[in-house]
Amino acid sequence: MxxxxxxxxxxxxxxxxxxxxxxxxxxxxxxxxxxxxxxxxxxxxxxxxxxxxxxxxxxxxxxxxxxxxxxxxxxxxxxxxxxxxxxxxxxxxxxxxxxxxxxxxxxxxxxxxxxxxxxxxxxxxxxxxxxxxxxxxxxxxxxxxxxxxxxxxxxxxxxxxxxxxxxxxxxxxxxxxxxxxxxxxxxxxxxxxxxxxxxxxxxxxxxxxxLQKTKAHLLTAKDQSKFLDEALAETENILGVKKENKFHDVIANSGAGYFKIDRSGHYVEVNKAWSNLYKFKKQEDAFGKHYSLSRSKEAFIELERSFNSVLKGETIEHGLVMRKCQDGSVGYHTITMTPWIADDQIVGVEGFILDIDPEYAAKMEWNVNDQKK
Amino acid sequence: MKKVIQVILVLLLPQIIVFVVVTNSFNTKHAAPSEPIMVNYITKKHQSTMKTVDHSKFEILQQEFKRPQDLTLACLSCHTERHKEVMVNNHWTWDRKEKLHGRDTISIGKKNILNNFCVGVGSNEKMCTKCHAGYGYNDKSFDFTKAENIDCIVCHDQTGLYEKVKGGMPKPGIDLNKIAQSVGKPEKDNCGSCHYLGGGGNNVKHGDLDSKMNDCTREIDVHMAKEGEDMSCTACHTTQNHKITGKLYALSSEDKNRVTCEQCHTDRPHHDKIIDNHSYRVACQTCHIPVYAKATPTKMIWDWSTAGRLDEDSMPITEKDAEGNVSYNGMKGTFVWDDHVIPEYYWFNGLADHFLITDTIKNIPVQMNSLAGSYKDKGIWAESKSVSKIWPVKVHRGKQPYDLVHKTLLLPKLWSEKKGDSAYWMDYNWANSLTAGMKYLHLPYSGKYGFVETEMYWPLNHQVSPADKALQCVDCHTAKPEGRLSKLNDFYLPGRNHFAMIDNIGLGLLIITLLGVAIHGGIRVVAKKKLNHD
Known part of the structure; x- marks a missing residue:
């Protein structure tokens, strides 16, 4: 390798x-x-x-x-x-x-x-x-x-x-x-x-x-980190939003794609950024779809392994992943998955994806090609 | 494709950059001009050759001069104040006040200094004063205040006919009238008639002043060469009001009134920083006079102790070496001559000491004149305004009489017109000659004499070679024993000096590393085979 x-x-x-x-x-x-x-x-x-x-x-x-x-x-x-x-x-x-x-x-x-x-x-x-x-x-x-x-x-x-x-x-x-x-x-x-x-x-x-770099960039690039934290805390206080939703809310305001998948592997929620990354016309179009649809066969097996680990309570920062978009094009992102908890039960997986710099992805691709040679 | 470009960028670009930087290929002006920098000098083709005065038109010079003094008076009748200038010039006084290095200021000059050629002037004046710019300097009673005794024409004659004999008088029968009408600025041969012939023959003393330089090639002297600038002595030894610049440390001891290469060439004439920087510590002469005595051999050794061999007619015996140089003369002893001599190199800061006849011998060989300087004599450690530089020096070695008891050098009376006057060259008796010489100076002499080795140092200045004959880096920057500076050992010279310990440790480390690599690698190869086999 x-x-x-x-x-x-x-x-x-x-x-x-x-x-x-x-x-x-x-x-x-x-x-x-x-x-x-x-x-x-x-x-x-x-x-x-x-x-x-x-x-x-x-x-x-x-x-x-x-x-x-x-x-x-x-x-x-x-x-x-x-x-x-x-x-x-x-x-x-x-x-x-x-x-x-x-x-x-x-x-x-x-x-x-x-x-x-x-x-x-x-x-x-x-x-x-x-x-x-x-x-x-x-x-x-x-x-x-x-x-x-x-x-x-x-x-x-x-x-x-x-x-x-x-x-x-x-x-x-x-x-x-x-x-x-x-x-x-x-x-x-x-x-x-x-x-x-x-x-x-x-x-x-x-x-x-x-990931650390991207996260840091995400939070500091617009210099909104403090504002974001305060806003979150305030929202939590006023609305009584559960801690579990914090993730969702942070993501909702960022450029990251947010998703929620139930135990059976079907999307139940995605945000606008996510559907844009996968090139869905509407967010709702993704609901009910199985996550295997956007993966190659090998990638799916790997993802499935991670998916199952998350269901057992692990948080996984998964490496670079290639996604098949709805229009047939390909993109790269990193994926972080964490258990979706409702009533103290793991009912599925939620997480976010971060689009990866195309140049970096190109390098990785070059490597893949190289290995094929 | 991208990969190929990257590899090229990463592997080839460094090579190209380093190559360009190292060969300075981006600088298209790097070819240095061949001509050295020159200032304060008007080249021959720009000099005016117009003669402003024709001395043949002066009535006073058309007389028949009975005495040479009459000619001098004729000169002074127009040049009414010039005698004052000449009479303070050391060509006349043979004496000047000089501070000896590390010692007092004394009156010193040809008059009283000793050398290791004919030893000294005292009691031999009549012979030596052939080269005095005056008439009638026969002994120490000569009147240095009498202006009519100035010899103007020895320096100003342009006929080339003038010649001086004993006591500095003109050779009998010389046409003073013709000479008087020819006078002009001193040319090479005016100076050369004495300075070429010091020590009793052409190029004997200096080694870099040779009558052949009147008409020589660039190989012998780039400045005086006929095909080049054909410079006269006064082109460098600039003179005003009979104050002549330049002097030599055979007689001088102070760092003043010197003629330097820098006065025309500046101290950075090379169009090359590294070479220019050398001039901080290396005299121009060192590289640019790689050899001296290029046209005529010069005397390297004069051993008086063997003098006195006479043939059956009581005439001094002479012998010649393979090149035809006199290697033995019964009057003077044994000589060694050499041509194309490689100079010896010394640190020199412009200050010199002289061994006076009153000094006691402490070291052998006796240094007739010692040049001060050392590597450390520089910058904050400098003892004079000028730092010590490496100079090329002709060292003339001798063996000459000294007082076994008083440990002083002795002055022999060498010359007399008649026998029985104690003159060595008449009677060949050292005892009498030395007694007479010392008595003449009113100095003590024990009567017991021996011969002691002496050295005299002549910094070289003339016979500058063409640039392409100048010394190259490795002539000095080498550990070889024939390296020019192999004997100048008081400093670290790259390429010559090594710290043996560092080199040994370094090379040892290198060998150990190579061995270690070979052994480690060897074991790895063997171990891997074994692993694969298992």
Whole structure:
């Protein structure tokens, strides 16, 4: 199964960084005097320019990390570090499973987190600053002056060795994915091949995250959240509306599609948004219809399983679902189902559906097609 | 299709961007102009060649001059105040007030300084003053206030016929009348008649001043080359009111009145930032005078201790080396010559010290003149207004007499017209020669002499090579022992210096990682086969 984990900028950034580091290393070690390749002067010029290019990239990458929240990927943790080390030392030879799963904000294993964070906040800054010192403070008549290049060169060289060693280990560890080339392919296409279990965990976490995001968006986009809450509370007080109906009322005012299905699986209530999403002419047209009508065969089986769980009292946030609309077109939505309770009895299922961004859906579809190939 | 575009975007775009950035392909102006930046200089084709005065038309110069002094008086009859300018110039005084580096200000000049060629002027004046800009400097009693003794024409003759002999007098029989009418601005050979020939022969002393530079190719000297600008000495050594700019640290010790490359070329002439930045710590000369003595060999070693071998007729023996240079002369000792010499490199900040005849020898070899400077002499640590830069230097090594008891250098009396006057070049007796020399200076001499090794430093300035012959990065940025700066070891130079420990640890880590990867990978492959097999 393939899951989309590396976004396009991330991949662009990664490969540009890789090329830059490669070039910086080969020119840097030529300047260091290990061999002669470009010629000293050319090596210096290339090294300097690559450094400036790299710094520009870093600026963009920092911006990206903070605007997308991806920086959270690098929050260090010691949890599972031991398991991860054990895996590399022992488990991997026995065909054991990876001790951690990739999740939306946890796509790195704890060792990766630590190492990448170390690179980001230590090695790269040290290389950048010692590099600047190398470039600017080696001659007098400058604001800041060094007594000599020795210490700068020492730090810069150590950093360079560390990076080379890192790159070698890094490249090697790409082969420890699902299949040897999985990780590299993932870094090119964005889609990582995973085993069923890991993919499932990833998808669920992705869905959860997507839903949270959509919900947050729904509530905050019009900045009505507070108003909405107050209105609800007021309505509850005045009309004595039962708590169970709160869901219904919230949904009724939002863009989400609301539905209620009785135990036998027939729609008893849908809101305007719902009927619009399914392209019914009137809400009433859906009443009495069985929910299987809007599903493919496989999807139905899956939905049925969820449906039955909800009837047993679970609340299910179901992942991405494809719907067959009345006019024959297809749409995607997420679905959240919760028991419909009347007189302390589960009499059916109520829930809401959120239409999914067509671009995201397209990606998923691409994946499906890909798998078919 | 979308996938293909994405893959291209992700994989190829980075390569293209990095390539463009690194090769600077977006900058179409990156081809640097070949000409260096130039300021404050009017090229030959824009200079006026019109002569404003024709000295042959002056009646006073049409007389037969009985004495050269009469010619000088004739000059001064029109140029009424010029003698005042000349008589404070060190070409006349052979002396000037200089502050020695780290020491007091003293009167120093050709008059009293020692070198490791013919050692010193004292008691040998008549021979040495062939190059004095005056007439009759025969001994220390010479009257430096008598204007008629100024030799104007040694610098201003344009016939090329003028020649000086002992005591600085014109060679007998020279047509002073013709010379007087020819006078003009000093040209190469006016300066060269002395400065090319210092130390007793062409290019002996400086190594970068050679009579062949009167008419040379660009390979030898880009500035003076006939096919180029054909610059005269005064084009750089600009002169007003007989104040001549420029000086050399064989005699000087202060960082003043220097002639620099920067005065025309600025300190950033390269159209290349990295190279321009080097000029913070590297003198222009260092890269642009990759070798010196390009046309004529120069003297590298002069060992006086072997002097005195005479043939059966009591004439000094001479021997020549394979190139035909005199490698031994009974009068002077053993010589080593060299051409296309690679300079030695020193930090230099424009301040120098000199070993005076009254100084006590503490270190061997004795440094006749020591150039001050170090890597650390820069910025906030700089000891002078100018930071130390790496300079190319001709080091002339010698072995010359010193006082075994007083540990001072000794001045021999070398020259006399007659035998029995204690002159070494007549009598070949060191004891007498040294006694006479020191007595002449009223300085103590124990009577016990030996020979001590000495070094004299000549910063190089001339014989600038064409740009394409300049030193390249790896001439210095290399760990090879033949690297130009392999001996200038007081600083970290990229490409030359390494921290052995860091390199060893780094390379060790690299090997361990590669091994680790190989072993880990190997085990994985084997384990997987086994798992599949099971």
């Amino acid at each position: 393939k899951v989309y984990i590396y976004k396009i900028f991330e991949r662009f950034w990664h490969w540009t960084q890789a090329t830059s580091i490669f070039l910086l290393a080969i020119t840097g070690f030529e300047i260091h005097g290990f061999y002669s390749l470009f010629g000293y002067k050319q090596a210096v010029i290339y090294h300097d320019r690559a450094a400036y290019g790299f710094i520009t990239l870093i600026v963009f990458a920092i911006f990206w990390h903070f605007t997308t929240g991806e920086w959270r990927q690098y929050i260090p943790t010691m949890k599972f570090v031991k398991e991860q080390i054990d895996y590399y030392i022992l488990g991997i030879f026995k065909g054991a499973e990876h001790p951690t799963n990739k999740l939306v904000y946890n796509k790195f294993n704890p060792l990766q987190r630590l190492i990448y964070l170390g690179l980001k906040i230590m090695v790269i800054p040290i290389m950048v600053f010692s590099g600047f010192a190398y470039m600017f403070f080696n001659y007098p008549n400058q604001t800041i002056e060094l007594s000599g290049l020795g210490p700068v060169a020492a730090v810069h060289t150590m950093g360079a060795f560390f990076l080379v060693v890192f790159v070698i280990a890094h490249i090697y560890l790409t082969t420890t994915g699902h299949k040897p080339l999985t990780s590299i392919k993932a870094m090119v296409t964005g889609w990582e091949d995973m085993d069923e279990k890991e993919a499932r965990a990833m998808v669920i976490s992705e869905m959860k995250h997507g």
